[in-house]
Amino acid sequence: MSMTADPVAIFRTEANELLERIEQSLLDLSVRPDDMAILNDTFRSLHTLKGSGAMFGFDALAAFTHHCENAFDRIRKGEIPATEDLISVVLSAKDHMRALIEGTADLAHGQDLLKQLEREVAKASGAAAPAEKAADPRVTWRVRFRLPHNALVNGSNPLALLAEMRELGDVTVVADTSAIPPLDTIAPTECHLGWTVEIVTDKPRSAIEDVFIFVIDDMELSIEQVGGETAAPAADAAAPVAAAATENAAPQQRPAGEPAPANPTAATAAPAGESVRVPAERLDELMDRVGELVIAQSRLSQIAASSLDLNLRAVSEDIERLSNELRNTMMVLRMVPVGTLFGRFRRLVHDLSRETGKSISLTTEGEATEVDKTVVERLADPLVHLVRNAVDHGLETPEQRQAAGKSETGQVRLSARQAGGEVVISISDDGRGIDKNRVREKAESQGLIMPGAQMSEPEILQLIFQPGFSTAAQITNLSGRGVGMDVVKRTVEALRGSIDIKTNMGHGSDISLRIPLTLAIIDGLLVRVGNGRYVIPLSAVEECLELSVEEDLRSRGRSFLSVRDALVPFLRLREVFATGTEPDRYQKVVVVSTGSERVGLVVDQIIGDHQTVIKAMSKLHEDIAMFSGATILGDGSVALILDVPHLVAVGQSQEAQLRAAG
Amino acid sequence: MTATILTVDDSASLRVAIKIALTTAGYAVDEAGDGAEGLQKATGGSFDLIITDLNMPVMDGLTMIESMRKVPKLAGVPIIFLTTESDAGMKQRAKSAGATGWVTKPFQPDSLVKIVKKVLGK
Structure with a gap:
């Protein structure tokens, strides 16, 4: 199940959805300009677009959207009304945002829109509109128009319109005759011609619109600025509108202060409906x-x-x-690569690095690991918080690192992997680690625990998730964000996940979020142990070996097998599950790993690969650590899914015990 | 060649104002006091442009415009109506009836002439 993990591509999809949403909201607003819910929604969408745009390096988009967001912030606070003009400018701006995402934006057009927006905001707030800058250079406008079919009968004279445009500047007129019907069906009173007019003028766009004042509502009209100031007239007036969009793809530098185009036309509108939102x-x-x-x-x-x-x-x-x-x-359908989440952190870490003056290198791993979409959405904020924490509190300053004999550049590592029915997302750093004594002192002083209470290390570390817990240093950068460690924990628990913290004073911390994938289908390896059948997640399987009778005998009483000169601890599942059956003559070893740690699982038979719909264990069974879920096989019987991380941990600790004993 | 304009309005003072503005600009002007008279004059005469009020006795402006558009010789003759800024809905109705353009009341003589020029193509 591979999907492209390109976060930018995913951002584009998200952005398109946001833009659709913004458009809908704006259209709704033009009917109900006072509806707070819509106003807030619009603001949020703009805000999100700006935020994620910045994350993915769409800086121009972020900067541009920022202005619209500001305007809506003021509207939503009741400082200015959502006037119709203002809404229509933001609608045009929305089209420009799409162009910015698609890389087809005309920068000068964006400048115009911002000026227009500024004017409308000023107008709405009752202030005088900022004066139009004088001394516009001559600009080439391409005007395409087609009059309403009854225009001639109603007394409109296209020749008069063309004459009026000639007064604006140098004009090249090309008629579009493509819509003229065959002679025998022609209605002489109807206007079948369209025109493309290129005007080189110093007059503003509104002057061109004024030409069409009496027919503008009923006609097809597009007015756009042409890239070069004296571009050649369009050779083919009937060219599809898309062509116009491409011509704008290479915007040229032009002095700011152009007149404001009101209507970016259909040319910049991208096809809608490429993705559908469906309730989860x-x-x-x-x-x-x-x-x-x-x-x-x-x-x-x-x-x-x-x-x-x-x-x-x-x-x-x-x-x-x-x-x-x-x-x-x-x-x-439901799964998205976790890369969508990770992509944003490059930018975040970059900014944090600047903010804190720490040199940071971010590595990510397992971007292709797929996660339920809701998980991605809900984990975004907690992960931001954890990454900020790692940078703020985990990593030391370059000087401190040097003094501690570490490289000046701190490492932050984000990784994701699927482990059975769970996805594990880890944030680790090689910083100073969490000071357990300080956590303990703090918790005691805040009355969270009894002074001197007996607590294990993990218990102490879990204290940082208590609401209201914060060490003094924690208040600096994170205050005002409204997301604390307790929120992180609540979010993860709401997803029925858990958080593991490992920390090593002076060497760094690792925070792992384990989120169950109750909905996931995984590729599994179906094996038989005794009479029972079990599924081992295929992603964890490294190799399958035959356990020869000799090796089996040799390994009795030992805790590891020799696999191609490497020692691998192993578990005889038959013994672990106490099947009470005789082993098959030719047992198999399935070597599974959780990244660094490996363990061999001795099974009786490997049946084959099996795509598995993971069903959650019932409440009664969910505490059985060996299994992460269950699945139903073709014959209707149930097979349990092995919890590989747990088995690896058991295998490793067993080895350690045996080593200590022997 | 002087263009001839028919102005239809029940207010005599307004008719005069229009006439002065247009004759000053060099146009020939004929007048009608209501829609029915306007329709009759337009059908019988030869005008390059018609300027009409909408709210008039006997026959209102909308009905007059609609009727004019049904007369073959009047199809295509520009018709400008007088309207107020406050009556946005009227604009669309008049346009649907077949009007070419509008002049917003109150108007300056200059702007009236400008619009006449615009519609006539000079």
Whole structure:
């Protein structure tokens, strides 16, 4: 299940959705300009667009959107009314934002929009509009227009309009004859011609619009500035509007202070509807159905396999293929690569580095790990907080690092991996680590714990998640953000996840968020141990080996196997699960890893790969640490999914114990 | 070639104001006091442009414009109506009836002439 993990591409999708939303809100506002909910929503969307734009290096977009956001902030605070003009400027601005994202923006046009916005805000606040700057150089406008079909009957004279445009400056007129019907069907009273007029003029755009004042509401009209000041007239007046957009793709530097174009026209509008928002519950429902379908299909396959009816087999194979495809599609629907989250942190770390004067290198890992979309959305803020914490409190200043014998550049590492039914997102740094004594003192002084209470190290570390807990240094940069460690914990717990903290004084900390993927489908390796069947997440499997009888005997009483000259601790699952059965003659070893740590799992038989719909364990069973979930096999029986990180930990500690004993 | 303009208004003072502005600019002007008279004069005569009020006795301006557009010889003759800024809805209705453009009341003689020139193409 691979999706592109390019965060910029994902940002584009997000941004498009935001822009759609902004447009809808603005249109709603023009009907109900006082609706606070819409105002707030518009503001939020603009705010988000600005924020994530900056994260992904769309600085021009962020800067531009900032102005619109400011305007809406004032509207929402009731300082200025949402006038119709103001809304329409922001609508045009929205189109420009899209162009900025797509890289087709005309910078001068953006300047114009900002001036227009400034004027409308000033107008709305009752102040005098800032004066139009004088001494405009001559600018080339391309005007495309087509009159309403009854224009001639109603007394409008296209020749008069063209004559009027000639008065504005040097004009080149090209008629568009493409819409003229065959002679026998021609209605002489109707206007079949369109025109493209290029005007080189020092007059503002509004002067051109004035020409069309009586027909502007009913006609097709686009007025756009042409890149060069004396560009050649359009050779093909009937060229599609898209062509006009491309011509603007290479904006030229032009002095600011152009007249304000009111209407960026359809040329800059990108096709809408490329993504659809669907309530998550509907996807859940669909997922359940697909899961059930897969189970039913497996049963069908089994029946077909034992049948001699060739037609039945053919149909069964078709259904198997289709349901596999359906499952794959379903899987991709809800999951987004965690890279969407990580992408934003490059920018954040860059800024933090400047803010704090610390030299920081950010490494990310496992961007392709896919996470439920809601998880990505909800984890964004907590992760920002954790990364800020790592930089603010974890990393030392370059001088301190040098004194401690570390490289001047602090490391912050973001990683994600799937571990069974969980995704683990870790934020680690190589900074000074968390001072447990200080945490303890603080907690005692705040009355969170009894002085001198017996507490384990993890318990002490968990204290930092207490509401209201903060060490003095923590107030600086983070205050006012409204997100504390307690919020981080609450968010993670709301996702039914957990937080592990590991810290090593002087060497850094590692905070891991473990978020269950109750909805995920994973590729698993189906194995048999005794009479039971189990699923090992394929992502954790490194290799499968045969355990020869000799090796089996040799390894008895030992805690590790020799796998190609490397020692790997192992667990005999038959013993762990106390199956009470005789081992198969040829046992297999499945080597699983959680990144650095490896462990071999001895199983009786490897059945094959198995795509698995993970079902959460019932409340009664969820404390059994060996398993992270369950799945239903084709014959309707249940197979448990092994919790690889837990088994690796058990294997490693067993080895340590045996080592200590022997 | 002097363009001839028909001005239709029930207010005599306004008709005079329009006439002065237009004749000063060099146009020939004929007058009508209500929509019915306007329609009759327009059908019988030969005008390059018609300027009309909308709110008039006997036949209002909208009805007059609609009727004029049904007369073949009047199709295509520019019709300008007089309207006030406060009556935005009227603009659209008059345009739907077949009007070419409008002049907002109260108007300066200059702006009236400008619009006449605009519609006539000088």
